[in-house]
Amino acid sequence: MFLTVNLQQDKSKLSNYLSNTLLDKIDETLNKWEKVLLYLNKRGSYSSLICEDCQHLFECPNCDTSLSVHSNPEHLRCHICNNAYNIPKACSKCHKTNLKAIWIGTQQIESILKTHYTDSTIYRFDSDAMKNISSKREALWELDKADIIIGTKMITTGFDFENIGLIWILLVEWELSYPSYDAEEKAYCNLRQLIGRGNRKSQETQILLQTFIPKNPLLQRLTNSNFKDFFSETLVERKDFLYPPYREMVTLEYRHKDSKKTLSFTEKLEEKLKSFDNKNSYQILRGWSTFKKNNSHHATLIVKWNDVRVLLKNIENIILRESGLSVIFH
Ligand SMILES: [Zn+2]
Ligand SMILES: [Zn+2]
Missing domain, CATH: 3.30.70.260 (ACT domain)
Structure with missing residues (x-):
């Protein structure tokens, strides 16, 4: 269903967050006169901390949800219980020290792509861009003209697109960064909804997922599971952490x-x-x-x-x- 690209192994000269596979796919799609939808689930200016060796994503021990890196002073914070933790020197799972904070914003992606795809119309569709647009109709007009659309969560609902040849999810791990006990469920629904954007008009849309942690079991479950397996595995975790529907x-x-x-x-x-x-x-x-x-x-x-x-x-x-x-x- 998805093509997953490991950003640790495949990064282009343009940016660590853009793989060569992705750039090839964008070229391929634009040459067919189809649109590209680039999706980034951006949560403010926070970044996530990962271990590049064992692909562990740092989570709050209380809440089983992903921690965010904050600055001034630098620390990790849980957005559910609000507990703060020191940035670890080594991975809590494999004890190696190749830890990496990952962060990229839609504006950065936009400016990188604009320098590379000078002949294409690139439109960034997020809450910042929407501030200058007085109506949804205008936004739809811009979306219609664009060859490459860069969108946040807003793009997954309420918009019907035509001619999308490629959907690219910039960082799948960020799907798990909702500050909520049901982050995985939300992420699962969100991904399926996003895929639905492409398949509306009964054409085949390629779905490309980029991640630094493709072997992480949570991510694998998010991308590979059918709904039944996802549902039963998620329920086991909810039970362990006394989350609804168990409490x-x-x-x-x-x-x-x-x-x-x-x-x-x-x-x-x-x-x-x-x-x-x-x-x-x-x-x-x-x-x-x-x-x-x-x-x-x-x-x-x-x-x-x-x-x-x-x-x-x-x-x-x-x-x-x-x-x-x-x-x-x-
Ligand atoms: Zn590790
Ligand atoms: Zn917590």
Whole structure:
């Protein structure tokens, strides 16, 4: 179904993120007067950390989701539980030291391609580009004219394309960077939806996936599995980490301008929650540092419980009393 290209072995002179295979395929597609759709699942300016030896993708030990590299100071952060980790010197799995942070943006890709494909019309379709376009109709007109379209998540829904000969997914590992327990499921659906963009008009569209970690088991499952296998394997992990549908899940977020108050309130709330259950059938995760946002300190408790509604009923008076406490359902 897909052609997977290993970026560790196949990188062009233009960029480490553009393989020679890809450039050949783009030429081939443009020569047939067909369009190329380049897709990048970009999450802000964060990058992912990988091990180039064993292809491990660094994940939060609490949450089983991919960690992002942040700067100033440089650290790894989980976007679910908000825990921060030092950047490791060596891989936690194979203990080798060939670690690599991967990052590329749509604007960079656009400028690289514009220098190379000077005769082609290249259109970048992301939220930045959309700021200057007053209507969806105008965007559709631009998309229609373009030979090469560079798009983010926005491109996967609501647009019907004609004459797409090649869909290129720049970095498949970024599909897993949703800050959510169901990142893999979302990624699976997203990839299938993206492929659907090409196959609408009953023509054969080539799908090319680029990755630095083609042997990573998660990625293999994402790209090679049929839905039934994907579904059953993903459920096993959900069970291990007590995620839905095996538990209900809710995040309690507390914010206060005083960091000590934030921490002590969260600790007390955690103790209270624990006192409601003696069967150990729950799990509570608390970030060990608070983070400052909009001049107030935030702390979160991720609560996985058999029946979250009963639990919230028990702390109803606290929820009503504390204006700084929010309840976020998953
Ligand atoms: Zn490794
Ligand atoms: Zn986490």
